[in-house]
Amino acid sequence: MAISSEKIFSIVSLDEKGQLTIPADYRRALSLTQDSAFVLVQIGEALVLVPYDEALAAVTSRLEAALHGAGVSVEELVKATTEARAEITREEFGDLLEDRQ
Numbered sequence: 001m002a003i004s005s006e007k008i009f010s011i012v013s014l015d016e017k018g019q020l021t022i023p024a025d026y027r028r029a030l031s032l033t034q035d036s037a038f039v040l041v042q043i044g045e046a047l048v049l050v051p052y053d054e055a056l057a058a059v060t061s062r063l064e065a066a067l068h069g070a071g072v073s074v075e076e077l078v079k080a081t082t083e084a085r086a087e088i089t090r091e092e093f094g095d096l097l098e099d100r101q
Contacts, residue, residue: 043078 012020022032030051037052039060050056067077 010023010026012023014020026032032051039050039052039056041048041050067074
């Protein structure tokens with residue numbers, strides 16, 4: 001179930017204990033309860049909050065093992081992903097700066 005297309009994002013604030021409240025629309029859409037667990041992932045300046053479940057745990061464990069086996073750090077993976085995204089964008093849309101000149 002998805003949240004209404006009208007509600008793309010919400011702004012929440014930490015309380016005095018450093019806690020935040022997830023708005024009810026999101027809790028209902030994602031079937032979250034007071035016992036729901038989350039994974040916090042920092043990507044650059046962003047903090048991604050992902051509901052934690054057994055499927056995510058299994059995928060995360062496999063990914064961590066694969067990265068470790070390949071001798072690749074998370075930082076290297078994020079950098080490579082950013083570079084790959086830029087290359088795909090250049091291939092699909094050309095260099096927008098060159099096109100403007």
